[in-house]
Every structure is written in structure tokens, then in C-alpha cells.
Amino acid sequence: MSPSKPSIVFAHGLWADGSCYSKLIPVLQSEGHEVVSAQNTLDSLEGDVDAVHRALGRVSAPAVLVGHSWGGYVITAAGTDERVAGLVYVAALGPDAGESPEELIGKFDPPPLFSHLDNEDGRIWIARDGISDFCGDLPQEEQQLVWATQGAPRAEVLGSRLDEPAWRTRPSWFLVATRDHAVNPELQRFCAHRMGATVAEVESSHTPMLSRPEAVLDLIRTAARSVR
Structure with a gap:
């Protein structure tokens, strides 16, 4: 891999795992980036931040962190690490200090997906009839694969809080998904504006990393060029 190009470290969101970036990773590797996709536990913010820090230890600095959904919360906490040069948010949550995901989501109308969740044994699952609100622009076969492989977060993660948001000291880029039924697009725009992100x-x-991978790749490339 090229030492002149920043590394890329991915953090996935709720109901996913590191393989949700499978349409992006080979392309970025072929373009000369070191790439690692952290496997978040979805048990706690602290555990997922630790997973990102371990991933940073597997690549060369500087690195661009890319977070989808809850992964945006994770990179906002993990991105204060000195090895991090920039942050890319994909249909994500971008919290401020002391702001929980539950509070942030509550600033705008609840997304349709939240009517199709099951809480079992302290874990939150997407009900089978809710998968179209999560990834409805994928072919049916891919939607069912996403449903079958979902990672179920502990309910407590929605009450997580962080002390220092990395976007105050790191440049940020934000991809708003305009047909998102899991994170309100207006909430995404609010987060992006508040952090002063470059927005697409x-x-x-x-x-979008599954249905519109080229749009996500373009924003990551922009970020990577900017922090070189």
C-alpha cells in the first residue's frame, strides 16, 4: 500500500458488522489505501471505541475514520486519537458532548424503522417487516441477507454519552441519505451543519454503502485527498 495515502478505518452501525463495507474495501485497497473495518461489539460505546482503536493499530497513520449510523457516534468519540486525520459520516449520528443517541434522535420526527424493532433479552432487533425501512433500495435478496446477518445492539447503547467530540478538532465530511427511514435526513443535515462538515x-x-457505493467512495476519496 502507498505510504503517501492515508489509511481508512471503518466503524459500522447498529444491525450490521464490518462486512457492510464489502463494496468499498476492495476498491480502496486497489487505490493504494490500507483499510481495516472494525468489528464493533454493539454492547457499549466504550467497547466500540476500543475496537476502532485496535483497528487503528493495524494500519499506518494518518487515518480517516468512516462511520455509518451508530458508527458516526463511535468515530466522534474515537476520532480524538492522534492517529486520526479526518472523519467521514455516512447517514450517521454526529453527537455533541454529553448528547446521547436517544436525545439526538428525539430532536426530529422518529424514523419509520423505529416502529419495526423487537426488544428481546435486552437486545434490539429489526423485525422482518422492518427491513425495507433499513435498506429498501436493495434487491430483495440482499435485503434478506442484511436481515439474516444483523448485529443486535444492547438497548443501553442508546443512552451512551461522550465527553469530547472529535469533529471539533478534526475536519469532517458528511453524506446525507435523502431517503433514509432509519436516521431522519433532517437530523443528518442538522448534525452536518453543526459540525461544519463538507456535505454531499x-x-x-x-x-448507501451497499446501494450507492460510488457516492460513498467519492466522499472518502475527497476526504483522503484533503488530509494527505
Whole structure:
């Protein structure tokens, strides 16, 4: 891999795992980037930040962190690490200090997906009839694969809080998914504006890395060029 190009470290969101970036990773590797996709536990913010820090230890600095959904919360906490040069948010949550995901989501109308969740044994699952609100612009076969492989977060993660948001000291980029039924697009725009991010929009469900991978790649490339 090229030492002149920043590394890319991915953090996935709720109901996913590191393989949700499978349409991006080979392309970025072929373009000369070191790439690692952290496997978040979805048990706690602290555990997921630790997973990102371990991933940073597997690549060369400087690195660009890319977070989808809850992964945006994770990179906002983990991105204060000195090895991090920039932050890319994809249909994500971008909190401020002391702001929980639950509070942030509550600033705008609740997204349709939240009517199709099951809480079992302290874990939150997407009900089968809710998968179209998560990734409805994917072919049916891919939607069912996403449903079958979902990672179920502990309910407590929605009450997580951080002390220092990395976007106050790191440049940030934000991809707003305009047809998102899991994170309100207006909430995404609010977060992006508040952090002073460079913003792009894509007509996509909550999973543009799967349905519109080129749009996500373009924003990552922009960020990577900017922090070289």
C-alpha cells in the first residue's frame, strides 16, 4: 500500500458488522489505501471505541475514520486519537458532548424503522417487516441477507454519552441519505451543519454503502485527498 495515502478505518452501525463495507474495501485497497473495518461489539460505546482503536493499530497513520449510523457516534468519540486525520459520516449520528443517541434522535420526527424493532433479552432487533425501512433500495435478496446477518445492539447503547467530540478538532465530511427511514435526513443535515462538515447528498436508503457505493467512495476519496 502507498505510504503517501492515508489509511481508512471503518466503524459500522447498529444491525450490521464490518462486512457492510464489502463494496468499498476492495476498491480502496486497489487505490493504494490500507483499510481495516472494525468489528464493533454493539454492547457499549466504550467497547466500540476500543475496537476502532485496535483497528487503528493495524494500519499506518494518518487515518480517516468512516462511520455509518451508530458508527458516526463511535468515530466522534474515537476520532480524538492522534492517529486520526479526518472523519467521514455516512447517514450517521454526529453527537455533541454529553448528547446521547436517544436525545439526538428525539430532536426530529422518529424514523419509520423505529416502529419495526423487537426488544428481546435486552437486545434490539429489526423485525422482518422492518427491513425495507433499513435498506429498501436493495434487491430483495440482499435485503434478506442484511436481515439474516444483523448485529443486535444492547438497548443501553442508546443512552451512551461522550465527553469530547472529535469533529471539533478534526475536519469532517458528511453524506446525507435523502431517503433514509432509519436516521431522519433532517437530523443528518442538522448534525452536518453543526459540525461544519463538507456535505454531499445521495438518494439512498439508510445503507448507501451497499446501494450507492460510488457516492460513498467519492466522499472518502475527497476526504483522503484533503488530509494527505
